[in-house]
Amino acid sequence: MSDGVSELVSKLKGVVGDNHLLREADLTAGYSTDWTGRFQGRTPLVVRPANTAELAEVVMLTAEAGFAIVPQGGNTGLVGGSVPLNGEVVLSTMRLNDCQPVDQLAQQVTCGAGVTLAQAQAHVASASLDIGVDLAARDSCTIGGMIATNAGGINVIRYGAMREQVLGIEAVLADGSVISHLEGLEKDNTGYHFPSLLAGSEGTLGIITKARLRLHPHLTGRCTAMLAFDNVDDAVAATSALRRSVTSLHSAEVIFRDAMHLVCEHINSAVPVGANSEAWLIIEAAAPSDPTEELAAAIDSLGRLVVDVGVGVDSSSRKNLWQYREKVTEAIAAAGTPHKLDVTLGASKLADFVTEVPSIVSAIDEGSSVYMFGHLGDGNVHVNVMGNAGVEPPEAVDAAVLEYAAKLGGSISAEHGIGTAKKEFLHLNRTSAEIFAFRSIKHALDPRQILNPHVLLPSEDS
Ligand SMILES: Cc1cc2nc3c(=O)[nH]c(=O)nc-3n(C[C@H](O)[C@H](O)[C@H](O)COP(=O)(O)OP(=O)(O)OC[C@H]3O[C@@H](n4cnc5c(N)ncnc54)[C@H](O)[C@@H]3O)c2cc1C
Known part of the structure; x- marks a missing residue:
C-alpha cells in the first residue's frame, strides 16, 4: 500500500470506522468490476460512509490526499462509469439506505441515495403508492445511481424518466460542501435546479446523498x-x-x-x-x-x-x-461479454435501424452476433453485440453502430449514460460548444477533478 493510502486510511478510520474501509483485493474485487464483466479496474480503497456528514468528510479528506473518487451505488450501470478504471477510491453509497415516512398528503418520499429501487417500491407500496421508474435491476440499483444516470426503464411512456421524479435533492460537492433542497415543492423557481443538473451527471458533479421523489398511485x-x-x-x-x-x-x-x-x-x-x-x-x-x-x-x-x-x-x-x-439482459450476460449500445431513434427510423444494424456489424466482424430489445414506446433499442464464442467484439462495431444511430438523427445514449464506454463518441450528438459548456460546468464545480474525472467528457486531446 502506498504511503498516501495509509495516511488517508488512518484519517478515514475516525470517520467511517475500520469495518467500512476495504483494502484487500478479495474485498474490493466486487466494487472494481462492472455488472457485464467488460470493465475491470482496481482500487486502493473502498469507503462506505453511513450518512451525509460522514460522506462529506470522506470527500474532503480524499480530495485533500489527492485521490479521485468513483461514486458507486448498486454497480448495475452498463457503461463503465461505476468502477475504478484508473485506480480511483470507490465511495459506496450502500449504507445511505434510509427511507423517511411517506408523505401521503403530498404523495412524496425522501430516500437515501443507497436505497435500492425494490426497497423504495416496497416502502411506498404500504401507502398504496408507487415509484415512477421501474427496471429489471430493481433489486440492486439505487435511487442515487438511478438519478445519476437518469434511468429510464419500463414506464417512461407513462411517467417519464428519473429526472421527472426528483422534486428535491441533497448532494455533497467535490469540496465536501453539502447542498440540500428537499422540501419537495412542485413550484420553486429560485434559480438553478440542482435535481436537473445532477440527473444524468454520472457522479461527475456531486455525490447524491438523498432525494425527494414524486410518487404515483399504485395501480392494481x-x-x-x-x-x-x-x-x-x-x-x-x-x-x-x-x-x-x-x-x-x-x-x-x-x-x-x-x-x-x-x-x-x-x-x-x-x-x-x-x-x-x-x-x-x-x-x-x-x-x-x-x-x-x-x-x-x-x-x-x-x-x-x-x-x-x-x-x-x-x-x-x-x-x-x-x-x-x-x-x-441476464441471457445475454450468460452467453458472454457483449458491447452494450443503448440508442434512441425517432419512430420513423426504428425499422431502418433494426434491419440494418446486423449487416453493419457483420461487415466488420462476420462472427459477431447482435441481440436487440428495448423500450419501443420510447424508441429505445438496446443493441448488444457479442463476438464469436461470447468474446468481446472488435471496438470498431461500437463506432459503426453509434455513427449509424446518429446519422438517423438518434441519440447514442437513451438511458444508460455515457460512462467511459461512449465518451469518445459524445461528439456524435453534442456540438463542440455544448462539450465546452459541459467542461465549464465540471470545472466550476470540481476544479481539482476529484469526482469521476474519467467519465462522460471526452479526453481533452480527442
Ligand atoms: C438487468 C439490468 C437491467 C437494466 N435495465 C435498465 C433499464 O431498463 N433502464 C435503465 O435506465 N437502466 C437499466 N439498467 C442499468 C442500471 O441499472 C441503471 O443505470 C441504474 O440507474 C444504475 O444504478 P446503480 O445504483 O447500480 O448505479 P451504479 O452502477 O453504481 O452507478 C452508475 C453511475 O452513477 C454514478 N453514481 C452512483 N451513485 C451515485 C450517487 N449517489 N451520486 C452520484 N453519482 C452516483 C456512478 O458513479 C456511475 O457513473 C439495467 C441494468 C441491469 C444489470
Missing part, C-alpha cells in the same frame, strides 16, 4: 399482452396506435428475433406466441380498475398487423409473459 388493475409481428414496421405502427388508443398504457417493450430465441434458450422455453415472428411487444395496461377490456379492444383494432397474441390477467400469467423481456 393490470393486464399484460404479448403481441407477435412479422416485421419491425408493424411493431412500430402497433405501438403508435396503442399509445393513441389505450389511456391506461403503462409499458410498451420490444424483443427482436435473435434476442427472443436467446432468452427462450436461457429459460428453457418455447417462443410463447408467433414462433416465426421478427418482433414481439410486451404491452401492459395499468389502471385503478381492470383495464383488460380497454386493452383487448385496442389489440382487436390492430387487425392483421398482429400475427399472434398471448394475454396475462392474473399475476402468474403476467409474470410469465414479462420474464421473456426481463431476462434478456
Whole structure:
C-alpha cells in the first residue's frame, strides 16, 4: 500500500470506522468490476460512509490526499462509469439506505441515495403508492445511481424518466460542501435546479446523498399482452396506435428475433406466441380498475398487423409473459461479454435501424452476433453485440453502430449514460460548444477533478 493510502486510511478510520474501509483485493474485487464483466479496474480503497456528514468528510479528506473518487451505488450501470478504471477510491453509497415516512398528503418520499429501487417500491407500496421508474435491476440499483444516470426503464411512456421524479435533492460537492433542497415543492423557481443538473451527471458533479421523489398511485388493475409481428414496421405502427388508443398504457417493450430465441434458450422455453415472428411487444395496461377490456379492444383494432397474441390477467400469467423481456439482459450476460449500445431513434427510423444494424456489424466482424430489445414506446433499442464464442467484439462495431444511430438523427445514449464506454463518441450528438459548456460546468464545480474525472467528457486531446 502506498504511503498516501495509509495516511488517508488512518484519517478515514475516525470517520467511517475500520469495518467500512476495504483494502484487500478479495474485498474490493466486487466494487472494481462492472455488472457485464467488460470493465475491470482496481482500487486502493473502498469507503462506505453511513450518512451525509460522514460522506462529506470522506470527500474532503480524499480530495485533500489527492485521490479521485468513483461514486458507486448498486454497480448495475452498463457503461463503465461505476468502477475504478484508473485506480480511483470507490465511495459506496450502500449504507445511505434510509427511507423517511411517506408523505401521503403530498404523495412524496425522501430516500437515501443507497436505497435500492425494490426497497423504495416496497416502502411506498404500504401507502398504496408507487415509484415512477421501474427496471429489471430493481433489486440492486439505487435511487442515487438511478438519478445519476437518469434511468429510464419500463414506464417512461407513462411517467417519464428519473429526472421527472426528483422534486428535491441533497448532494455533497467535490469540496465536501453539502447542498440540500428537499422540501419537495412542485413550484420553486429560485434559480438553478440542482435535481436537473445532477440527473444524468454520472457522479461527475456531486455525490447524491438523498432525494425527494414524486410518487404515483399504485395501480392494481393490470393486464399484460404479448403481441407477435412479422416485421419491425408493424411493431412500430402497433405501438403508435396503442399509445393513441389505450389511456391506461403503462409499458410498451420490444424483443427482436435473435434476442427472443436467446432468452427462450436461457429459460428453457418455447417462443410463447408467433414462433416465426421478427418482433414481439410486451404491452401492459395499468389502471385503478381492470383495464383488460380497454386493452383487448385496442389489440382487436390492430387487425392483421398482429400475427399472434398471448394475454396475462392474473399475476402468474403476467409474470410469465414479462420474464421473456426481463431476462434478456441476464441471457445475454450468460452467453458472454457483449458491447452494450443503448440508442434512441425517432419512430420513423426504428425499422431502418433494426434491419440494418446486423449487416453493419457483420461487415466488420462476420462472427459477431447482435441481440436487440428495448423500450419501443420510447424508441429505445438496446443493441448488444457479442463476438464469436461470447468474446468481446472488435471496438470498431461500437463506432459503426453509434455513427449509424446518429446519422438517423438518434441519440447514442437513451438511458444508460455515457460512462467511459461512449465518451469518445459524445461528439456524435453534442456540438463542440455544448462539450465546452459541459467542461465549464465540471470545472466550476470540481476544479481539482476529484469526482469521476474519467467519465462522460471526452479526453481533452480527442
Ligand atoms: C438487468 C439490468 C437491467 C437494466 N435495465 C435498465 C433499464 O431498463 N433502464 C435503465 O435506465 N437502466 C437499466 N439498467 C442499468 C442500471 O441499472 C441503471 O443505470 C441504474 O440507474 C444504475 O444504478 P446503480 O445504483 O447500480 O448505479 P451504479 O452502477 O453504481 O452507478 C452508475 C453511475 O452513477 C454514478 N453514481 C452512483 N451513485 C451515485 C450517487 N449517489 N451520486 C452520484 N453519482 C452516483 C456512478 O458513479 C456511475 O457513473 C439495467 C441494468 C441491469 C444489470
